[in-house]
Amino acid sequence: MDIKLIDAEATAAERAALDHLLGPPTSSWEGGIRVPERDTRTAATGHAQRSRRHELLPALWAIQERIGWISPGAINYVCERLTVPPADAYGVATFYAMLSTEPRPSRVVHVCEDLACRCHGSQELIAQIEERFGGEGELSDDGSATWYRSPCLGQCDRAPAVLVSDASETPRESVLAPVTASTALAVLAGGEPPALVFPPLPQEDEPSLRLLRRVGRVDPVSLDDYRAAGGYAALRRAIELGPDGVLREVKDAKLQGRGGAAFPTGVKWEAVARQPARPHYLICNADESEPGTFKDRAVIEGDPFALIEAMTIAAYATGCELGYVYLRGEYPDAHRILGAAIDAARERGLLGEDVMGEGFRFELVIFKGAGAYICGEETAIFNSIEGFRGEPRNKPPFPVVEGVFSKPTVINNVETLVNVLEILERGGPGFAAVGTEASTGTKLFCVSGHVVRPGVYEVEFGATLRELLELAGGLAAGSELQAVLLGGAAGGFLRPDELDLPLTMEDARAAKTTLGSGVVMALDTTVDLPRFLQRIAAFFRDESCGQCVPCRVGTVRQQEALARLVNGHGRGDEVELIREIGQCMRDASICGLGQTASSAIESAIDRLGVFK
Amino acid sequence: MVEFEVDGEPVKVFEGQTILDGLRKKGIDTPTLCYGETLRPANVCRVCVVEIEGARVLAPSCSRKAEPGMKVRTDSERVRHSRRLVLEFLASSTDLSTAPEAEAYCAEYEAAPERYGPPAPPDPDRDRKRAGHHLEPDGLTAATVYAPVKVDNELYVRDYSKCILCYKCVDACGDQHQNTFAITVAGRGFDARISTEYVVELPESACVYCGNCIAVCPTGALMFKSEHDLRAAGEWDAEGQTVTTTVCPYCGVGCNLDLHVQDNRIVKVTSPADHDVTQGNLCIKGRFGFQHVQGP
Numbered sequence: 001m002d003i004k005l006i007d008a009e010a011t012a013a014e015r016a017a018l019d020h021l022l023g024p025p026t027s028s029w030e031g032g033i034r035v036p037e038r039d040t041r042t043a044a045t046g047h048a049q050r051s052r053r054h055e056l057l058p059a060l061w062a063i064q065e066r067i068g069w070i071s072p073g074a075i076n077y078v079c080e081r082l083t084v085p086p087a088d089a090y091g092v093a094t095f096y097a098m099l100s101t102e103p104r105p106s107r108v109v110h111v112c113e114d115l116a117c118r119c120h121g122s123q124e125l126i127a128q129i130e131e132r133f134g135g136e137g138e139l140s141d142d143g144s145a146t147w148y149r150s151p152c153l154g155q156c157d158r159a160p161a162v163l164v165s166d167a168s169e170t171p172r173e174s175v176l177a178p179v180t181a182s183t184a185l186a187v188l189a190g191g192e193p194p195a196l197v198f199p200p201l202p203q204e205d206e207p208s209l210r211l212l213r214r215v216g217r218v219d220p221v222s223l224d225d226y227r228a229a230g231g232y233a234a235l236r237r238a239i240e241l242g243p244d245g246v247l248r249e250v251k252d253a254k255l256q257g258r259g260g261a262a263f264p265t266g267v268k269w270e271a272v273a274r275q276p277a278r279p280h281y282l283i284c285n286a287d288e289s290e291p292g293t294f295k296d297r298a299v300i301e302g303d304p305f306a307l308i309e310a311m312t313i314a315a316y317a318t319g320c321e322l323g324y325v326y327l328r329g330e331y332p333d334a335h336r337i338l339g340a341a342i343d344a345a346r347e348r349g350l351l352g353e354d355v356m357g358e359g360f361r362f363e364l365v366i367f368k369g370a371g372a373y374i375c376g377e378e379t380a381i382f383n384s385i386e387g388f389r390g391e392p393r394n395k396p397p398f399p400v401v402e403g404v405f406s407k408p409t410v411i412n413n414v415e416t417l418v419n420v421l422e423i424l425e426r427g428g429p430g431f432a433a434v435g436t437e438a439s440t441g442t443k444l445f446c447v448s449g450h451v452v453r454p455g456v457y458e459v460e461f462g463a464t465l466r467e468l469l470e471l472a473g474g475l476a477a478g479s480e481l482q483a484v485l486l487g488g489a490a491g492g493f494l495r496p497d498e499l500d501l502p503l504t505m506e507d508a509r510a511a512k513t514t515l516g517s518g519v520v521m522a523l524d525t526t527v528d529l530p531r532f533l534q535r536i537a538a539f540f541r542d543e544s545c546g547q548c549v550p551c552r553v554g555t556v557r558q559q560e561a562l563a564r565l566v567n568g569h570g571r572g573d574e575v576e577l578i579r580e581i582g583q584c585m586r587d588a589s590i591c592g593l594g595q596t597a598s599s600a601i602e603s604a605i606d607r608l609g610v611f612k
Numbered sequence: 613m614v615e616f617e618v619d620g621e622p623v624k625v626f627e628g629q630t631i632l633d634g635l636r637k638k639g640i641d642t643p644t645l646c647y648g649e650t651l652r653p654a655n656v657c658r659v660c661v662v663e664i665e666g667a668r669v670l671a672p673s674c675s676r677k678a679e680p681g682m683k684v685r686t687d688s689e690r691v692r693h694s695r696r697l698v699l700e701f702l703a704s705s706t707d708l709s710t711a712p713e714a715e716a717y718c719a720e721y722e723a724a725p726e727r728y729g730p731p732a733p734p735d736p737d738r739d740r741k742r743a744g745h746h747l748e749p750d751g752l753t754a755a756t757v758y759a760p761v762k763v764d765n766e767l768y769v770r771d772y773s774k775c776i777l778c779y780k781c782v783d784a785c786g787d788q789h790q791n792t793f794a795i796t797v798a799g800r801g802f803d804a805r806i807s808t809e810y811v812v813e814l815p816e817s818a819c820v821y822c823g824n825c826i827a828v829c830p831t832g833a834l835m836f837k838s839e840h841d842l843r844a845a846g847e848w849d850a851e852g853q854t855v856t857t858t859v860c861p862y863c864g865v866g867c868n869l870d871l872h873v874q875d876n877r878i879v880k881v882t883s884p885a886d887h888d889v890t891q892g893n894l895c896i897k898g899r900f901g902f903q904h905v906q907g908p
């Protein structure tokens with residue numbers, strides 16, 4: 001491909017950042033020094049060159065992390081190295097909220113303004129920063145720091161939260177949670193971000209825990225600890241059973257996906273295992289950007305080897321040799337811990353050419369997202385990994401037939417995958433004995449908002465919402481429950497008189513709601529519901545990929561109608577309009593984002609009677 | 613052959629053909645905006661949606677393959693509702709004044725874009741919007757994609773206030789036709805827009821002025837400068853134009869040219885989309901090399 005570059009040169013630092021990732025350029029065709037006897041006869045073309053597109057997002061990240069923004073010169077160099085047209089690279093770079101194509105200082109503080117943090121003072125925090133530092137995007141006196149509002153950072157159990165990105169030769173990201181205004185201001189003034197204290201698991205002493213049994217009890221990066229706590233027994237068992245045996249157990253377990261859609265995992269795995277096309281790919285969906293969701297982070301930070309072992313089993317059963325963990329960019333601690341665990345597993349032969357000496361190959365890499373909720377949608381992940389804009393694809397074809405790189409792909413949520421260890425240890429029927437007939441096993445819930453002990457809770461399917469809230473200590477004395485947001489921004493609200501709902505897929509469906517990603521956010525009567533709904537509407541507008549009209553424009557029209565209702569400029573038709581817009585988004589959008597963008601708002605109208 | 617049912621009547625199409633192919637065969641008028649005969653369906657506008665019995669959501673007829681026994685409805689309340697709202701969304705956010713097809717659909721589906729409020733004024737910063745950030749709206753106006761028109765070369769004009777983001781120009785410039793990759797979709801959500809890298813002007817970009825993006829644009833957002841200037845002067849007269857078909861004289865490929873002539877001057881050049889050599893595509897010489905014919 002003949003690419004035309006723009007008139008701008010990469011700086012030495014920008015080149016160094018990219019060369020660090022890709023290795024030095026091998027010829028002047030890649031933007032290296034021209035060596036006539038080497039470079040004049042052959043041009044790097046064809047498949048080898050074109051096949052580097054999947055390195056685009058990591059390349060953009062390398063520049064962003066080192067410099068703090070991506071300049072025209074840097075894009076030129078990226079494009080030379082990877083043979084990507086500059087316009088395409090710009091289209092990709094401008095898709096992600098964590099990448100900037102405009103100059104930015106080296107330190108950026110991302111302040112969460114989303115749902116759970118609102119219950120814990122984020123609006124006051126933002127007001128303080130605005131008053132004492134300056135508005136969003138304004139620079140500190142020495143020009144080295146700024147701040148931006150951010151959607152949910154996945155730290156809802158220790159809200160309010162901020163994420164500090166420091167670009168440098170040794171880039172660093174730090175989560176501060178819970179954070180006070182004075183700490184945030186000190187960091188904006190150049191202070192060292194204080195180390196994060198990991199709170200203990202709320203169910204620390206509960207003996208019946210399954211998925212969480214090691215979290216907080218073993219050193220997460222010690223393979224020996226993991227093995228001593230029963231690790232890698234499930235993979236042994238899987239190898240005894242053989243791939244078909246594993247598929248049978250997973251089907252017998254009736255495991256359903258925990259990423260939101262509740263699709264039967266065994267059916268998905270079998271479909272990929274039977275596909276003649278090769279290679280097959282495995283992706284773990286750890287994008288976790290649904291507001292109020294943080295369970296996958298807790299699992300990865302607390303028990304990363306469990307995910308690695310589970311993915312190895314999934315790969316063994318479905319014939320995959322390469323797996324990706326698509327991890328959201330806002331999870332620096334999970335990234336560091338999982339990265340260390342992958343290295344340790346590889347060193348001990350538990351990943352790589354010959355896993356456990358059993359003659360099968362499995363490699364695992366972390367792919368870092370860059371600030372896009374839509375990149376949790378399975379087909380958007382494929383595009384993101386391949387170096388395209390994270391826009392969902394049309395289905396059919398389904399991922400099991402044509403997924404990433406157009407090959408059969410297994411994609412599962414973190415929690416879905418770690419359940420597989422339980423299945424192999426207990427056997428499929430043993431696993432299915434827990435929970436209900438249709439919802440088997442245990443479920444992780446992300447309990448946040450106005451409960452006494454927010455955190456990740458593991459309960460058997462069938463426990464009621466009331467029981468779960470009680471586990472989390474209920475509401476503080478003197479506060480009164482106004483509503484529970486179940487399933488996240490894409491879920492719906494329940495009233496205080498609906499707490500006896502058994503938490504199962506089927507009961508949620510029958511009650512016309514959803515467990516979604518396991519969000520349970522309790523709101524007391526101090527929450528200004530209409531403004532809370534405005535935040536949900538703003539979230540969907542910000543996170544729409546913009547591909548299809550119903551969602552691209554519908555999310556904006558929905559937000560405008562809500563604004564009129566809240567500001568008292570209503571024309572009388574807003575509630576009806578919101579329903580009409582919702583119907584169109586639900587029916588005609590390409591993907592689940594648009595299809596659910598009105599569900600929480602409509603449920604607040606229907607169930608809670610707001611705007612009556 | 614695949615046999616399926618449309619509004620209760622049987623229809624047969626070839627294996628691999630779409631629902632839309634079946635609808636056209638039956639003579640059922642179906643609105644389409646992002647669909648292009650010579651391009652792979654982007655299926656993003658969603659104005660062609662139909663209801664398939666048993667499916668949870670509506671399906672884009674332009675891309676969904678017909679399956680045996682499928683029961684399709686094109687006239688249900690759900691279908692009409694989504695089509696009408698999609699048209700209202702576009703008409704309330706975009707200038708459709710040079711998109712006669714879209715305007716006709718709006719009339720047919722009784723779209724009422726004014727119910728979203730008066731349109732917001734053009735935004736000079738639209739090209740630089742950051743993903744995931746926006747100013748909180750007050751709801752008093754309806755957000756629009758209006759932005760200043762881009763006149764940065766002598767051959768064609770880009771007026772993205774008229775852009776419905778159908779992806780056709782990007783696909784035509786990219787691997788489906790031209791392989792130049794001069795333009796992209798940049799940004800996200802409502803702020804998504806067609807752009808060159810870092811919004812550089814066309815002469816600095818990779819553009820080779822083949823005009824193949826103009827040929828596929830359904831809204832007039834991309835327009836010959838000659839047409840744009842005549843329209844600006846109030847002198848554009850589509851009815852009074854003649855179209856002369858000829859073969860491009862520049863090289864031996866044999867591209868068909870349709871010369872659109874008004875008052876004895878060539879005002880634009882197209883090539884038929886069904887022409888087997890060009891599929892509607894040309895190069896700069898065929899597309900814009902007409903100036904010499906008519907002198908200064």
Ligand SMILES: Cc1cc2nc3c(=O)[nH]c(=O)nc-3n(C[C@H](O)[C@H](O)[C@H](O)COP(=O)(O)O)c2cc1C
Pocket residue numbers: 256257258259260261262263265285286287288289290373374375376377378379411412413414416417591592593
């Ligand atoms: C907008 C959107 C965001 C999503 N985000 C996630 C996510 O962060 N994590 C996840 O596991 N699934 C997410 N999903 C669901 C995935 O598309 C997919 O169904 C899931 O990863 C399949 O895995 P499972 O079968 O194990 O649940 C999202 C879906 C949509 C429509």
Ligand code: SF4
Pocket residue numbers: 374391392543544545546547548549551552589590591592593594595
């Ligand atoms: S529904 Fe929204 S997020 Fe999904 S493809 Fe359409 S515009 Fe993108």
Ligand code: SF4
Pocket residue numbers: 781784785790792793794795818819820821822823824825826
């Ligand atoms: S004129 Fe041709 S090269 Fe230029 S943007 Fe349009 S399609 Fe691409």
Ligand code: SF4
Pocket residue numbers: 774775776777778779780781782806825828829830831832833834
């Ligand atoms: S400029 Fe025209 S062809 Fe390109 S996306 Fe917009 S409406 Fe479609």
Ligand code: FES
Pocket residue numbers: 643644645646647654655656657658659660661672673674675
């Ligand atoms: S014509 Fe089918 S989605 Fe646009």
